[in-house]
Amino acid sequence: MRIETNFVIVASLVYFLFGFAVMAIFSALPAIAIDLEMSHSMTGLVIALPKVFFQIAALVVVILSKKGNPFKIMLLGLFCVPFSIILITLSKEYFQFLLGKTLFFFGFGVTEMSIVFGVSVMAFRRTGGVLNVVHAFFALGCIISPGVVSIFLTDASSWNIPLCIPLAISLIIIPFALKIACKQERTDNDMESERIAFPKELLFWLIIIGCFIYVGYESGLSSWLSTFVYEAKAFPLRGSSLLPSLLWIGLFLGRLATGIVVDRFGLEKTLVSLTLASLIGVSMIIFSNSTPLLITGVFMTGLGYSGIFPTLQALLVSSYRQNRAAILCAFTVAGSMGALATNLLVGSISETVSLFAGMSFILTLIVLSLILFTLLGISHAKTLRNSAKKSHGKQVFTNGVF
Template sequence: MITCYPPVMHSGSEHTPDMSSGQRAQLSVFAMTFLYALSVTMIGPLMPLIIDSFELRLSVAGLLVSFQQLGGIMAIVASALFADRTRKPLLIAGGFLVYSVSLFSAGVALNYIILAGSFFAIGASSRLFDAVANADTAQWNPRRSALHVSLLHTSFAVGALVGPLYVSTLVEAGLQWRAAFLGLGAAAALAVAVYVTRSHFRRKISATAAVKAGSVAAVLRAPRMWIACAVMLFYVGHQAGFSVWLPMYLQTSLGAPVRMGAAAVSLYWFGIIVGRLLAARLAARVSIKRQLWTGGLAGGLVLLLTFATRNPQFLTAGALLAGVASGGVIPNLVTLCCGWFADNTATASSMLFLMASVGHMVSPWLIAVVTELSSFDIGFTLPIAALGLVGAIALALPQR
């Protein structure tokens, strides 16, 4: 939904809204995205502590992540259908407020049922925030949307990198796993409080005129949208599968020490951060289509060559370079699709993130199945091939 702001009259003249207030509100969204990303990567390190606390079987503990993903998928579908007909800042604030409350609920959960419900709510609220924040960021300043969306996803990548460090710091300080949820919940509550006090937020929700949202069916019928969704599916499939299995592959197949496996994933995510910052700088000079296909093909080729050496140091370096080459894929896709469907930005971004959820759920499992049926060497080629397919499919995208 595109909102038209009524002019504010001062001494008989029109006054242009102060862009600095909008920039401060956008910084609040960046901070909220950083806090959302912390919860994405802190769950893994916390899981052994949660299992011990509730005396859970591995399969039952794994259902917590399934509940989280289920909540996320339901929220993304709802966002695709309704978010363009609602004030997006209200959805951003409401979603993040529920996210904060859900984190507190997980931190004080006394039994598994409450914990599972909290994980469901964390997944639903964070995914709703994510989809709508991307749409609103792309819509906020269309002429510089590529820059702002890239910075939004850079904030996410930094948060994802910091998440495990946040957990290890608390654990080394002797605190329980609950402290991670409670501390993050408090930070999230503070962030949403700052966001709703921005004058830009108040001006947007009080706007009296709005352009009617475009047709959801028009987005669903567009072939270019489905090509972009395929790019997202394979990229997130690559990212999720590569991040999950890279440490184990380095340790079991290439004989690398445990510390190198952890360092390789950190370097991969550091490369993604650099790639997203580069995408923001390149936005005005290089077309999004070119960034997508060159990044996918170059990243896939680098990984294939370093994988073929069977040298853990070379593969770690390849992970860093692949992260740099392909780091801008997600923000570039959001910018491209929201530009195509300016009246349905939430629908477009929600479709992309629905494909991302599918890729995130299927890829690690598929790699494990192929590995069990053949070998880890064959299974680990899947995320490498997926990145190459990102570049190949992106060639079919229209220029604009």
């Protein structure tokens, strides 16, 4: 089997592991809050603080990528995973749980960025297709996880049992990742420049800001959905832990559909259309008093969220080949900063005003992203026109007109 195929398989399993583990924790969050006696502010810190170490992980990858190989750097992140899950599952008090989740997100950050960097280094013909495949497995893990959690969540103290599954998967993946790291070598052409530089084009910064806002409201809703429907909509505990699975079913199906139509429909139109669907879906979740409408809103939100992150990431990777580590670091940091800021704000607003007000803040971010993606489409079209003019000018010069 080719090394590229092995890499995609391992990367897909890694994303499945992370999706399962992250959603298992978020789905069981109401039970964890009861078991560890966490307030809304403490819950917000548990959700937000690990994002800081996700950013630190991105910086670590940038530093190591100067002389290292992304497939070996990926191992650093993978080795953190089993230790962090053991810390989390054995938690009997708040600070041990916080430490375990922080270490888990550090490993998550190192591994995820190394995978995207590895895709870029291997120069796949369909970068967007490969990224959509691995992200689809993240969504698949998120789909399965809440169902497993709901089976074991017979009382508040049994929230940690489902985490044994990602622990076992991590121990299986590591030997295969070691094999890839030993076989795959970087060439001199793959080495990053010593000077860290970012593109000056407006398109790049719109993508970065778009990532900040999108990951913020996506993480915010995913993190607080179970708590919101349990406390504000009076859903039963097991039902609230199962509901995020529907969100990720929408994400999974939408991601598969987006991967098929995105190139034909256009990146900009896809982003705007998906954001509109997200706006409608989240509005239904927050304002609906009907259970069927709320469930429909969760599914529609998943469809809307589905292709936004892979589309932004593929656009970035395919548009910029120089200083890839620094550019991907900026993208990763922007996303984790957005998640950090949003979860802290949702937790703070929920504590001081109401949980309803905290969730309404997420709706405001979606409106902002709709405006931003419209500007992104205009900027991208302008960039393409300028590139076409330059290409035409060079062709005319070559033909001897001048």
